[in-house]
Amino acid sequence: MKTLDISNDTTEFEVSAQFSSNGQISESCTREICRLVDTAGFAVVNDLLDSSEADHGLAMMRQHLEDPNREKGDFASQTDMRYGRRDFCPLPSNPDVLSYAATLAQRLQPAIQEYCGVTRKVLEISTMTSYRGASHQYIHRDPDGVLCLFAAVDDVTSEQGGTVFVPGTHKFSGADMMFDGRADFLSRLYQAACNYSILGHNLRTLWSMRKKGTDTLRPGEWKDRVFSTRYDNHQPNIFRFLLGKNSVFSFSPRTLWQIRQHRKTLARYFRTVQTAPRKGTVILYRSDMLHAGPDNRTDRPRYFFGMSIARDIVFEQQWREGYSSHSTLLENPQNFGDLLSYPTESFKPGMEQNHAA
Ligand SMILES: [Fe+2]
Numbered sequence: 001m002k003t004l005d006i007s008n009d010t011t012e013f014e015v016s017a018q019f020s021s022n023g024q025i026s027e028s029c030t031r032e033i034c035r036l037v038d039t040a041g042f043a044v045v046n047d048l049l050d051s052s053e054a055d056h057g058l059a060m061m062r063q064h065l066e067d068p069n070r071e072k073g074d075f076a077s078q079t080d081m082r083y084g085r086r087d088f089c090p091l092p093s094n095p096d097v098l099s100y101a102a103t104l105a106q107r108l109q110p111a112i113q114e115y116c117g118v119t120r121k122v123l124e125i126s127t128m129t130s131y132r133g134a135s136h137q138y139i140h141r142d143p144d145g146v147l148c149l150f151a152a153v154d155d156v157t158s159e160q161g162g163t164v165f166v167p168g169t170h171k172f173s174g175a176d177m178m179f180d181g182r183a184d185f186l187s188r189l190y191q192a193a194c195n196y197s198i199l200g201h202n203l204r205t206l207w208s209m210r211k212k213g214t215d216t217l218r219p220g221e222w223k224d225r226v227f228s229t230r231y232d233n234h235q236p237n238i239f240r241f242l243l244g245k246n247s248v249f250s251f252s253p254r255t256l257w258q259i260r261q262h263r264k265t266l267a268r269y270f271r272t273v274q275t276a277p278r279k280g281t282v283i284l285y286r287s288d289m290l291h292a293g294p295d296n297r298t299d300r301p302r303y304f305f306g307m308s309i310a311r312d313i314v315f316e317q318q319w320r321e322g323y324s325s326h327s328t329l330l331e332n333p334q335n336f337g338d339l340l341s342y343p344t345e346s347f348k349p350g351m352e353q354n355h356a357a
Helices: 027-039 051-065 078-082 095-107 175-181 183-212 221-226 238-242 253-261 263-269 316-322 327-331 336-341
Strands: 014-016 042-046 086-090 122-130 146-152 272-274 282-286 302-310
Touching: 014 027, 027 042, 027 282, 051 086, 051 095, 051 122, 051 146, 051 302, 078 086, 078 221, 095 122, 095 302, 095 336, 122 327, 122 336, 175 183, 183 221, 183 253, 183 263, 253 263
Parallel strands: 014 042
Antiparallel strands: 042 282, 086 122, 122 302, 146 282, 146 302
């Protein structure tokens, strides 16, 4: 992106998965993951799944994506979903999916339990696939109080849209006192500065797709992504943006002036990093930190297996509006403790090879 400075070096946020003899991550690994989640808001855990486990997850997700009757997610971007740029869909609570989710939960239990008690609800289990031409999401926060997990079941390059994070912007008691007591004001300003860049990036990308002709833009897509007033917070729909109907990002001359006025302070306190997780990597992050799912600039789909677990009680309406749960998960809710006792196929306590401590 021309104006938004994004680093692709995530080394300081990465930790190699090390396992105890019971198959769970080791104590030192747990401490490092929690240190990163607490200080930066996220941790990139390399090699949590081996290659065959990642392949199994990818096959399971692809099989589901081929089902024409699958339930679709209603999370961002809805326009991308309609035009086949993204395929975000909740996964059904069948034994294969629950076993996979349970494998991740059991392996990461020592770290997850630092944030989520055993009675906390599993809010969603989903696939997040993006294809060439997907929009770059605006930088946003998901609803507070949730621990989210992305598992890379295939190698993900930054060009494919590895998630971007703004380290240190998560919420916790006293977080507002950070950055000389101006954390809320400055992080909002930084978010807006990033999103002006992303708006420009999305418009330039769409314009270049339009110039290439109908092979790249589908009928009606240009109008729907640039001029529609239909609800979607992650498209460059300029009417919604100018009218202040986009809850993530709206036009304000005052904000533009403040970004200019505080640009050196913003550069000192904030930065954006983009992950490029290898197959088998799992990213854990606090839902309330600034982050975004970028566009996919390749012909290779980007696949993520996703799971979100509440860190506290969640108001039912917030759950339904903020997360896309499969109807089978709503009918038969699971909590973190249920996943810890669920039988798994690939999770074998005491396994050795590269998973030994
Ligand atoms: Fe998000």
